[in-house]
Amino acid sequence: MKSVLPILTVVAAIIALWYGAAVWLNSKWVYDQAARAGVEVSFTEVVKQTMNQERPKLPAPHQVAAELWKTTVEKKITSKRSLVFHGWITLSATLLGFAIGTGLGILLAVGIVHNRAMEMSVMPWAIASQTIPIIAIAPMIIVVLNSVGIQGLLPKAIISAYLSFFPVVVGMVKGLRSPQVMLLDQMKTWNASRAQIFWKLRLPASMPYLFASLKVGIAASLVGAIVGELPTGAIRGLGARLLSGSYYGQTVQIWAALMAAAILAAALVGIVGLIQRITLRRMGMAQ
Amino acid sequence: MSRNLVIQAKNLGLTFQTNDGPVHALKDVNLEIGKGDFVSFIGPSGCGKTTFLRVIAGLEEPTSGQITVNGMSPDEARRARAYGYVFQAAGLFPWRTIAGNVKLPLEIMGFPRAEQEERVKKVLQLVDLEGFEKKFPWQLSGGMQQRASIARALAFDADILLMDEPFGALDEIVRDHLNEQLLKLWARTGKTIAFVTHSIPEAVYLSTRIVVMSPRPGRIHDVIESPLPRERPLDIRDTPEFLEVAHRVREGLRAGHAYDG
Numbered sequence: 001m002k003s004v005l006p007i008l009t010v011v012a013a014i015i016a017l018w019y020g021a022a023v024w025l026n027s028k029w030v031y032d033q034a035a036r037a038g039v040e041v042s043f044t045e046v047v048k049q050t051m052n053q054e055r056p057k058l059p060a061p062h063q064v065a066a067e068l069w070k071t072t073v074e075k076k077i078t079s080k081r082s083l084v085f086h087g088w089i090t091l092s093a094t095l096l097g098f099a100i101g102t103g104l105g106i107l108l109a110v111g112i113v114h115n116r117a118m119e120m121s122v123m124p125w126a127i128a129s130q131t132i133p134i135i136a137i138a139p140m141i142i143v144v145l146n147s148v149g150i151q152g153l154l155p156k157a158i159i160s161a162y163l164s165f166f167p168v169v170v171g172m173v174k175g176l177r178s179p180q181v182m183l184l185d186q187m188k189t190w191n192a193s194r195a196q197i198f199w200k201l202r203l204p205a206s207m208p209y210l211f212a213s214l215k216v217g218i219a220a221s222l223v224g225a226i227v228g229e230l231p232t233g234a235i236r237g238l239g240a241r242l243l244s245g246s247y248y249g250q251t252v253q254i255w256a257a258l259m260a261a262a263i264l265a266a267a268l269v270g271i272v273g274l275i276q277r278i279t280l281r282r283m284g285m286a287q
Numbered sequence: 288m289s290r291n292l293v294i295q296a297k298n299l300g301l302t303f304q305t306n307d308g309p310v311h312a313l314k315d316v317n318l319e320i321g322k323g324d325f326v327s328f329i330g331p332s333g334c335g336k337t338t339f340l341r342v343i344a345g346l347e348e349p350t351s352g353q354i355t356v357n358g359m360s361p362d363e364a365r366r367a368r369a370y371g372y373v374f375q376a377a378g379l380f381p382w383r384t385i386a387g388n389v390k391l392p393l394e395i396m397g398f399p400r401a402e403q404e405e406r407v408k409k410v411l412q413l414v415d416l417e418g419f420e421k422k423f424p425w426q427l428s429g430g431m432q433q434r435a436s437i438a439r440a441l442a443f444d445a446d447i448l449l450m451d452e453p454f455g456a457l458d459e460i461v462r463d464h465l466n467e468q469l470l471k472l473w474a475r476t477g478k479t480i481a482f483v484t485h486s487i488p489e490a491v492y493l494s495t496r497i498v499v500m501s502p503r504p505g506r507i508h509d510v511i512e513s514p515l516p517r518e519r520p521l522d523i524r525d526t527p528e529f530l531e532v533a534h535r536v537r538e539g540l541r542a543g544h545a546y547d548g
Contacts, residue, residue, distance in 0.1 A: 072461045182378050185346055189372040190392045190443075191365055200391065283382040284423035 018061050025057040026050035059252045080236075083260045089237040091151055091264060093225040097160020098218050104161060105168025105217070106210075113170070113202070123173075134159065134224065139231040156237075160224030164217035165253040171213025175206025190262070205283050207283065211276035213256040218268045226261060238264075293447060293479045294320040294343055297351035301338060312338045313349070318498065318507060322446070325473055327373045327490035328498045329536060330543065335505020336483045336498075340449050343481060344372050356447070368396060370447035371440030375455055379424040379439075386411070386420035389439045396443055401407030410438040413472060430461035434468075441476070448480045455485060466492055467521055474517065487540075491515075491533045492524055499536060501543025508509035508543040511535055 023046075030049045034041045041049075049061045059067075075082040108126065111118040138197065140157050145155040179201050187197050229239025240259050243252035299316040302309045313335045320326050328336035342348040342354060345361035356364035364370065371392075386407050393403040408461045411417055411483060414434040424432055433453055440448060454462045473480055484490050490497050492511065499509040513532055515523060523529055 180378075182374050182376060183380070186372070186374065186378050187395075188346060189344055189365065189370070191368060192395045192397045196395050200395070201380070204380070207382075284384065284425075285382050 005156035014155050015061050018058075020150065022056065022058045022060040023047055023050045026053055029053065029057070047115035049125075054252075056251055057251050059255050063252050064138065064255045067252045068259055071256060072162070072260075083238075083241070083256065084239050086236060086238050086257070087260055087264060090222070090225050090239065090261070093156035093228065093237070094160055094221045094268070096153060097162075097224055098164050098221040100157060101161035101164030101217060101221060102168050102214065105165040105213070106172055108165070108169045109172030109176060110198070112173050114198075126166060126169050127265065129162070134163060134227050135230075137162070138224075138227050142228065143216075156225050159228035160221040163220040163224040167213040167216040167220065168210070171209045171216075172206055174211025176202045179205045204283065208285065211248055211272065211279070214272050214276075215269050218272055219265050222265050222268065227250065289363055291322040292319050293322050293324075294318070294356050294481070296339075296342075296354045297352055299339075299342065299349050301335070301342060301347060301349045301351075301352050302303070313342070314395070314504035314506045316352070316505075316507055320479060320481065320496075320512070322479055323477050324496060325482065325485055325494045326496045326498060327482045328500060329487065329490045329493040329506070330505075330540065331502055332503065333502040334500035334543075335502070336500050337451050338505065340451050340481060340483050344370060344449055368443060369445055369534075370449050371445045373433075373440045373448070373450040373453045374436055375452045377424070377429070377436040379432055379435060381424055382422055384421050385416060385427070385435050387433060388424065389442050392439060392443050398443070406442050406444075410441045411435075413441060413475075414438045415468065428461075430457050430465060433457065433465065437469075437472075439479070439483060441472075441478075446479060448478050450482045452483050452485065462486075462489070465519060469493065470519055473479030483495065483508065487533050487536050491529060491536060492519065492521075497536055499539035499543060501540075509535075509539040511539070 027046050027050055030046050033049075050056070052063070053059075056063070071081060071083040075084075077084040077088075079085060108118075108122055112122055113119075141159055141162075142155050143160070145151070152154040176198075183201060183205075184197070184221060187201055192200070226237070226242070229237035230243055238257050241257035241260075242254055245251070245257060296316050296318045299313055300311070301313040302311050316335075316339060328339065330336050335500060338347060342349050343355075343361055345365035352489065354361060357367070357369050359367065359369070379385075380391065383391065389401050389407045389410060393406060398406070407420070408417075411420065414437055416431065416438060419427065419435075420429065424435070427435065435479055437450075440450075454465050457465065470493060482490075482493060484493075495513055495517070497511040497513065498507055499511065500506065501508040511532065514528055515532065
C-alpha cells in the first residue's frame with residue numbers, strides 16, 4: 001500500500017501537465033476564432049473553450065476518457081466503432097505473434113547455445129534484423145504474403161513475431177549460459193547427457209532471463225501488431241483507429257486508441273509479470 | 288601394499304598451455320590410494336591439489352603419465368559413475384528442494400522411481416537432514432547446504448568420494464561438527480575418500496594418510512601415514528600424537544615452500 005501514494009502523485013502530475021499543455025496548444029484556435037468574429041475573449045473563457053473542442057490539437061484528458069468510455073462500455077463489442085472490437089483484433093494478432101516470436105526465439109537460442117556454427121551465423125542476422133525500421137519492412141511483408149494468398153491475422157502476427165523474437169533470443173542465450181561452471185562440472189561427474197544437462201540445468205536456470213525477455217517481447221509484439229495494421233488500408237484494429245483518426249483529423253479518436261493500446265500493453269506486461277511471479281515462486285526461485 | 292588399490296597414479300603430469308607459457312600444474316605425481324583410505328591433500332594454492340582431484344574425476348586430462356581409477360581410466364570410471372564429487376560450494380540447484388537435489392543424480396542415472404525415494408530418505412538420514420526434504424536450498428544454513436551436497440554425492444552409492452575443500456567456506460564451529468560427522472559416515476560406509484583442504488588440523492583429524500603438496504610445479508612433497516586410530520573423538524586433537532603429526536605436516540609445508548624460495 002505504501003506504493004499507492006507515489007504512483008497517484010505521478011499520475012496527478014501527468015494529468016496536470018496534460019491539462020496545461022491542452023490549454024496552451026488549443027488556445028490558438030480559440031484566439032483565431034475570436035479574432036475572426038471580432039470579439040475579445042477573457043483568459044477564463046479561453047481555458048473553457050480549450051477543454052471541449054471537437055478537433056483539438058491536444059484533447060484534454062476528460063475528453064479522451066469520455067471517448068474511451070463511449071467506445072468501450074456504451075458500444076456493443078461487435079460494433080465497428082467499439083474499441084473493444086478493435087482492441088481484440090489487435091490483441092489476437094499480438095498474442096499469435098508473441099507465441100510465434102517466443103517459440104522461434106527459444107529455438108534459435110537453444111541452437112545458438114549448443115552449436116558453434118549457429119552462434120556464428122544466426123546472431124549477426126538476428127541483430128541486423130532489428131536495425132531495419134519495422135515501418136519500412138511491414139508493408140512488404142503484408143504485400144508479399146498477400147500475393148501468395150495469406151491475409152488477415154497471420155501477416156500481422158508475423159510482423160509482431162519479427163519484433164518479439166529478438167529479446168527472447170538474447171535473453172534465452174544469456175539464460176541458457178547462466179549456469180556456473182561448477183554446476184556443469186557437477187553434471188559431468190554424473191555423466192549426464194547433453195539433453196539431461198539442458199532439461200535439468202540450463203532450461204530451469206534460464207527462467208528468470210526468459211521472463212525478463214517475455215516482458216519486453218510482449219510489448220514489442222503489440223507494437224508490431226499495430227504497425228502491421230497500418231498498411232492494410234486501416235479497416236480493423238487499434239492501428240486502423242489510429243490511422244483513420246489521423247485521416248479525418250479525429251484527434252480525440254487517436255488519443256483514445258493510443259490510450260487503449262497503452263492500457264492493453266500495461267495489462268499484457270502485468271499478466272506476464274504475474275505468471276513470472278507464480279512460476280518462480282513455485283520453482284523456489286522467488287526473492 | 289597388498290590392499291585393493293582404488294586409485295593409482297604413475298609419473299602423472301599435467302601442463303596447461305596459457306598465454307604466458309606452459310604452467311606445470313602437476314609434475315611426477317606418484318600415489319596409490321587403497322580401498323577404504325581417507326587421504327587428504329594439503330598444500331598452498333597452486334600446488335595442484337584440486338587439479339589432481341579433477342584428474343581423478345576425469346574432469347581434466349593429464350598430459351603425461353598414467354592414472355587408473357578402479358582399474359579403469361578416469362574417464363571410463365566417470366562414465367561408470369565410480370565416484371561422488373563434492374565441490375567447494377554446495378552447488379545445489381536453487382529451483383530444486385533438498386530432496387529434489389539429492390534425487391537429481393539418481394534421475395540422471397535412471398534409477399527406478401521408488402528406489403530414488405528410498406535412497407534419498409536413506410542418505411538424508413545419513414547426513415542428519417531428515418525433515419528438510421521439502422525445503423529449498425536458500426532456506427538452509429551453509430553447513431546444512433554442504434551436508435545436502437554430501438548426501439547428493441552419496442546417493443548413488445559410489446565407492447569413492449572426492450571432496451574439494453567442502454568445508455572451506457564454513458566457520459570453525461560448523462566445520463568441527465561436520466568433520467566429526469564425516470568421520471562417522473566414513474566409518475559406517477567404508478568409502479574411499481580423497482579430501483582436499485587448506486587446514487592442517489582438518490587434514491590430520493580426518494585422514495589415514497596426508498599428502499603434502501608444493502607448488503610450481505605442483506608435486507607431492509611428502510606422504511604422511513597417520514598413527515592415529517580410526518576411531519577419533521574431537522579431543523584427540525589435544526593429544527601429543529595428534530600434535531606430532533600436525534607438526535610434521537607443517538614442517539612439510541614449510542620445506543615445500545622454501546624449495547622455490
